[in-house]
Amino acid sequence: MNAGGAFLAATASRSSFAASRPVRFGVRTPLPDVGLRERALLVKRLGFDGIELGDDWSAKPLEFLQKELDGTGVAVSAVVGSIVLLNTDPEKRADAIETDRRRLELAKALGAECLIEVPTFGPNRFQDLSPIMNPREIEERLLISALKELAADVEKSGVILLLEPCNHKETHFMCRQSQAAKIIESVGSPGYGILSDFYHMQIEEPSITETLSRFGRYTRYVHLADGEKRLEPGSLPFDYRPGFVELKKAGYSGWLTIESEFTDNPEAALGRALPYLKQQWAAA
Secondary structure (H helix, E strand, O other): OOHHHHHHHHHHHHHHHHHOOOOEEEEEEOOOOOOHHHHHHHHHHOOOOEEEEOHHHHOOOHHHHHHHHOOOOOEEEEEEOOOOOOOOOHHHHHHHHHHHHHHHHHHHHHOOOEEEEOOOOEOOOOOOEOOOEOHHHHHHHHHHHHHHHHHHHHHHHOOEEEEOOOOOOOEOOOOOHHHHHHHHHHHOOOOEEEEEEHHHHHHHOOOHHHHHHHHHHHEEEEEEOEOOOOEOOOOOOOOOHHHHHHHHHOOOOOEEEEEOOOOOOHHHHHHHHHHHHHHHHHHO
């Protein structure tokens, strides 16, 4: 079997395994400005299954995080990676790869399934070397090279490294699910997937349903929020069911994680959002 065939076979295997599990519901934001333990206990009390650790927590020592989470009954869904794989400084790019190696081990130790990577935020900062290479070609080649360098570590850890496309207000580089899929196909490792963020997709994708019908097989994690104001699910309300249908067709059964602002206060917003999302998933 060639590399492409092996990649597709491994992807199909992951989808079949995922389809045998129920989805789990998690929170990245909104949460009150309190310690991690207090946040985890609130998430548990509201009925969520897990909590995502943003970069403010992912840089903390493992022992601290374990102590904070011990006995809360809350799983860690994902941690955040270096977020600077496309820095223009070669030394910082090398440091970013090492950071991701450490974060993969952190995620594994915490039982987290995923490591989240946004390749770069903001405008392009690379020099145009046309006709040899334009800035985007430079970025794509650098990212593919970094991800290939990390592939053995990713597969050894059993943690999925996620590429998260963001909207054009946040990044110039990766805004569409198709762009992330192209990178993943070029890397050719089953340890990579897409974080499908419905907030960014509402802005960037002409049709969330059509996009997920084409690329949902790469989705390994989901972020949820309503509208361009990024409010908690159910606040508009936004209809997630068409997108959820496509995720179900692709065999998705991972995390559905809220990453949003809030209309009144975090606890009340999350308390309303969870039953809304459960109803939307069940009805899809």
